Every structure is written in C-alpha cells, then in structure tokens.
Amino acid sequence: MVNTQENGELSTIKRPHTCPFKLSFLPQEIPLDSITSIEPAKVAKTSDLSRAPHVFEIHTAGGMTYCVGEDLSYGHQESNIVASAESGSGMEQARHWEQALRQGLMPVTPQSSGSKDDENVSPNGESQPDKQVDISQLYQIFPEDVLGSGQFGIVYGGRHRKTNREVAIKVIDKLRFPTKQEAQLKTEVAILQNLHHPGVVNLEQMFETPERIFVVMEKLKGDMLEMILSSPKGRLSERVTKYLIYQILIALRHLHSKSIVHCDLKPENVLLSSETAFPQVKLCDFGFARIIGEKSFRRSVVGTPAYLAPEVLKRKGYNRSLDMWSVGVVVYVSLSGTFPFNEDEEISDQIQNASFMYPPNPWKEISQEGIDLITNLLQVKLRKRFTVDKCLLHVFLQDYQTWCDLRAQELFVGKRYLTHESDDERWEKYRRDHGQKVWQEVGQKGLNEKYTFSKIRERQTATAQS
Numbered sequence: 382m383v384n385t386q387e388n389g390e391l392s393t394i395k396r397p398h399t400c401p402f403k404l405s406f407l408p409q410e411i412p413l414d415s416i417t418s419i420e421p422a423k424v425a426k427t428s429d430l431s432r433a434p435h436v437f438e439i440h441t442a443g444g445m446t447y448c449v450g451e452d453l454s455y456g457h458q459e460s461n462i463v464a465s466a467e468s469g470s471g472m473e474q475a476r477h478w479e480q481a482l483r484q485g486l487m488p489v490t491p492q493s494s495g496s497k498d499d500e501n502v503s504p505n506g507e508s509q510p511d512k513q514v515d516i517s518q519l520y521q522i523f524p525e526d527v528l529g530s531g532q533f534g535i536v537y538g539g540r541h542r543k544t545n546r547e548v549a550i551k552v553i554d555k556l557r558f559p560t561k562q563e564a565q566l567k568t569e570v571a572i573l574q575n576l577h578h579p580g581v582v583n584l585e586q587m588f589e590t591p592e593r594i595f596v597v598m599e600k601l602k603g604d605m606l607e608m609i610l611s612s613p614k615g616r617l618s619e620r621v622t623k624y625l626i627y628q629i630l631i632a633l634r635h636l637h638s639k640s641i642v643h644c645d646l647k648p649e650n651v652l653l654s655s656e657t658a659f660p661q662v663k664l665c666d667f668g669f670a671r672i673i674g675e676k677s678f679r680r681s682v683v684g685t686p687a688y689l690a691p692e693v694l695k696r697k698g699y700n701r702s703l704d705m706w707s708v709g710v711v712v713y714v715s716l717s718g719t720f721p722f723n724e725d726e727e728i729s730d731q732i733q734n735a736s737f738m739y740p741p742n743p744w745k746e747i748s749q750e751g752i753d754l755i756t757n758l759l760q761v762k763l764r765k766r767f768t769v770d771k772c773l774l775h776v777f778l779q780d781y782q783t784w785c786d787l788r789a790q791e792l793f794v795g796k797r798y799l800t801h802e803s804d805d806e807r808w809e810k811y812r813r814d815h816g817q818k819v820w821q822e823v824g825q826k827g828l829n830e831k832y833t834f835s836k837i838r839e840r841q842t843a844t845a846q847s
Contacts, residue, residue, distance in 0.1 A: 416441055416517075419479065422448065436475035450475025516588040516595045519543070522550050529604070529649065534558075538600060548585065549600040554593055563594070569667040570596060572641060579798050580632030582652055582665040601663060602655050603834030605648035609715060611832045616718035616743065619751060620828065621658050623783045625651070626712055627773070628662035628790075631799050633708070634769045636664075637701050642671050646707035647688045648714060656832045659786055659825040661794060687720055691728050691761050702766045709758025716747050721759065729761050750777040781817060784808050789824030 420438045436450030516522075519542060526538030534553035541548060555563055573584040588595040605625060609617060617625070629651060636643060643650075645666060653660035690706035713721045721738060722731050731737055739752060754777040760766040772778065787799040812819065 411439060411441065411447060422450075437479045450479070514588070516550075516597075519586075520548065520550060520595075520597060522552070528600070534594075539597070547600045549598045551596040551598070552593060553596075556592060565668050566594060566596070569670065572667045572670050573598075576636070576639070576641070578632060578635045579661070579794060579796060580628055580635065580663055582663045598665070599663075601652040602660065603653050603832070605651035605653060605662075605711075605715070607834040608653060608656075608660075608832045609648060609718060611834060612830070614718070614743075617715045618828075619716065619748060620782060620786070621830075622712065622715045622751075623778055623780060624659060624786045624790075625662055625715070626708065627778050627783060627787060628799060629664070629708065629711070630769050630772050630778075632662065632664045633704055634773075636670075637704070637769060640701075641667075642701045643667065643704050643707075644671055645688075646704050646711065648711060651711070653834075656834055658828045658830045658832075659790060661790060687722075687724075700763070702763045702768070705758055705766050705768065705772070706760075708772065709755050712751070712758065713755050716751055717743055721755075732759060732761065748777070750775075753777065781808060781811055781815075782823065785820035785824035787824075788820045792821075792824075 416439055420440060422435050422437050435448035437448075439447040439449060441447070520539050521542055522537050522539045524537060528536040528538055528549055530536065534551055536549050536551045539548045539550040540546060553563075553566060558566075570584065570587050573582070577583075582601070583599040585597040585599065587597070609615070629646075633643065633646075643664065645668070646664070650664060650666040652663045652665050654663070655661075688707045688710045690703050710721060713719075722728055744752065754767075754772065754775050757765075757767045757775070758772070767775070784800060784804070791797045791799055808820075811817070817823070
C-alpha cells in the first residue's frame with residue numbers, strides 16, 4: 382500500500398511482509414527518506430508457497446530489505462490469494478506501484494545498473510576504490526526542494542546521510558543531453574576540482590551511472606538574482622552592491638590568474654551564504670568556462686545573451702574581458718533592477734545614448750562613481766574595457782565603508798582573502814583624518830535588511846516542475 386499526504390505527495394509505503402525468511406501480514410510504514418534503492422525481485426529462498434513470491438524489493442538505509450507485491454504466476458502454481466484491483470496484489474498491480482514509487486522518488490533512487498562503470502569521484506579528481514558506491518547510500522536528495530535549473534539539469538537540495546550536512550546536488554539525465562553537453566559538464570567538474578577559493582563554490586563529489594550524473598556541491602542560501610528580486614525596491618543599495626561586486630571581482634581575479642574565463646557570469650550564478658545584506662559570495666555554474674590565456678581568443682558562442690559582450694554575440698574573438706562586460710551588466714542590474722540594453726537595437730548605439738542608458742528613474746539617485754564604473758566596463762572595444770584590477774582600484778569600490786564591511790566578512794569566514802594588510806595603514810589614516818570609527822564598529826553594521834529567497838525559489842520550483 383501507499384500512503385499519501387493531504388497535498389497528494391508520496392509520503393510513506395505500507396508493506397505486507399519482509400523477505401526472504403520472515404513473513405509479516407501487519408502493515409508497516411517505511412519513510413521515503415530511508416529508502417536507498419528499489420531493485421527487481423531476487424529468487425525467493427522460502428519454501429512457503431502459501432504466499433506467492435514478490436515482484437520488487439525496497440532497500441533502506443537501516444539495512445532492511447522489503448519484498449513488495451506478489452507474482453501469482455510464480456512456479457506455475459496458483460496462489461490461494463485472489464488478486465483483485467482493490468487488493469493491490471498481483472504482478473500488474475505491483476508493477477504499477479513500482480513505477481509510481483520510482484517516479485515519486487526521482488531522482489532520489491536511480492535504478493542501480495549493477496555496472497562496474499558506476500563510480501564516485503573525490504574532490505581531488507581520483508576515483509574512489511569502491512566503484513559500486515551509489516549516491517543514495519551517502520546522500521539523500523529532496524525532489525521537492527528545487528534550488529535552480531541550469532543548462533545541464535536541475536539542482537536539488539539534499540543532505541549527507543551520516544552527518545546531516547545540507548548539500549546541493551545537480552542531477553543530469555545523460556539520456557536527455559547530447560555527448561557535447563555531457564563533456565561540458567565534465568569540464569565544469571574538472572575546473573571546480575582545481576579551484577580552491579572562498580569565492581568559488583566547493584565541489585564535494587561526483588557520481589556517475591550509465592543514466593545520470595550527480596554533482597554534489599556545498600549548499601548556500603540563495604543567489605544574487607533572488608536578492609535583487611526580493612529587495613524592497615527591486616534593486617540593491619550602493620553599499621550592498623559594492624560589497625557584492627567586490628567579492629565577485631576577487632573571485633574573478635583568482636579565475637583569471639589561472640587563465641580560466643567564467644563566460645556565463647550573471648546574478649543567478651552568484652551564490653550567497655545568507656539572506657542578510659552582507660552574505661559571502663561564491664561563483665558557481667562553470668559549464669561554459671573556458672581556458673583562455675591573457676592574449677588568447679576564442680570564437681565559440683557561450684553564455685547567456687543578456688549578459689554577453691558584443692564580441693561574443695557577433696562571433697568575433699573574445700578573451701577574459703568577456704567576464705568584465707558581464708560584471709558591468711551585473712552592476713547595472715543590481716543598481717537599477719533593469720537590463721541596460723534593448724535587444725532590438727545595436728548595443729554600440731545604445732551605449733552612446735546616455736538618456737537611454739541612464740534614465741532619471743532610478744539613476745538620479747545613484748552616484749556618478751557607480752555610473753562611471755559601469756561605463757568603463759561596458760566598452761565595446763576590448764582594449765578600453767576595465768580589467769579586474771582596474772575595477773578594484775576604481776573610486777566606486779575604494780570606499781572606507783566597503784572596506785569595513787569586507788573586513789567584517791573576513792573575520793566571520795576566518796580568512797583574509799578580500800583585502801590586503803598593505804591597505805591597513807592607508808585606511809587607518811583615512812579613518813583618523815575623517816573622524817571615522819574603527820572597522821570593527823562599523824563593518825556590516827547599520828543595515829538590517831532581510832531578503833526572502835524562499836519566496837522567489839517557490840516560483841522557480843513551480844517553473845522547473847511544470
């Protein structure tokens with residue numbers, strides 16, 4: 382039998398008996414979150430033919446195996462139990478339940494292929510000794526907790542069964558994606574395995590079966606798009622924008638130092654550690670990332686059109702400055718809540734029209750320093766576009782309050798990676814000259830805004846599941 386909750390979602394399974402030796406006719410409930418796999422029926426070892434052998438088996442984290450259904454044609458002997466539609470007995474009925482359970486548990490319990498090709502990969506890129514490890518033995522995936530959907534699949538919330546640590550698990554159905562995209566995903570995994578930085582999402586493990594790929598990553602609270610959409614004005618304050626953009630630039634500097642270009646930088650790919658005004662920032666989704674040297678160029682079309690530089694849209698050669706254009710769009714979207722360009726008009730023409738680019742509402746409330754940074758990033762000519770280092774030195778980001786907020790974040794994380802001790806003397810002199818308080822007193826203080834990422838994600842979940 383199957384119990385359902387009031388909303389119709391699968392909740393528990395009632396089973397008539399266990400196997401292979403002990404039979405019980407009292408209904409018992411099996412929580413879905415304890416199920417590790419659903420397998421075809423094995424040959425029964427019992428000689429009690431008063432009840433026909435089962436149809437499929439449910440294996441749980443506690444090591445129990447539950448035999449479900451009755452194959453009334455087993456051994457060409459007639460069972461003394463009559464199968465009716467209402468009883469739920471019989472081969473056909475059991476197959477329907479098995480199919481329903483597999484669908485209800487997707488992607489929690491992918492059917493075991495029994496193949497020796499199944500393996501999980503450790504963060505250092507080495508295969509684990511036991512190639513038979515199934516992800517469901519180590520992690521539980523929550524199908525109802527859709528964190529987002531990307532170019533390769535859907536990202537679900539999950540937990541590590543032993544430690545209860547929350548994780549994010551990207552699930553890719555290999556049968557639905559061409560080999561090229563599967564190769565792109567493995568490129569993303571390979572890049573993440575070699576990027577160890579506080580500003581880049583941490584990849585824990587990867588599991589692969591003939592049907593699916595599972596990428597396990599650290600779970601964060603939300604992303605920058607959710608923050609923008611859930612803010613009171615539908616856009617972020619300059620203080621919060623500076624704080625977030627500075628962290629993005631530090632992460633990009635690390636990528637570019639390794640000749641890695643993200644190629645798909647946008648608010649959805651900027652993950653946040655909390656729903657406060659001052660979260661830690663981590664970049665994610667490196668499916669489009671490329672290895673591009675400082676003077677090298679690529680021509681393949683990558684990324685999301687709204688954030689792509691003109692040279693990519695026109696299939697001209699591009700390099701790491703592609704990411705800097707995307708930063709400019711992200712700054713614009715953060716401060717205004719709108720996109721900078723109309724897709725029906727030439728970008729170069731729109732950039733030259735200041736009244737179009739920066740209408741009074743809301744740009745009259747935004748500093749000229751912020752507009753100047755955007756202008757230097759949204760440069761059609763690559764040689765004029767700001768680099769990461771030029772951005773970090775721009776007056777918009779060289780702000781005492783921003784420095785204090787970043788220092789407070791470093792204290793919280795326990796690592797100094799956003800600021801440098803060589804700047805301490807300069808900012809201390811600024812503080813004394815302007816009668817400011819020390820960073821410990823003002824860093825991340827005075828702004829108590831809360832952002833409700835969960836409401837935005839509910840809409841994303843509905844879209845992903847429709």
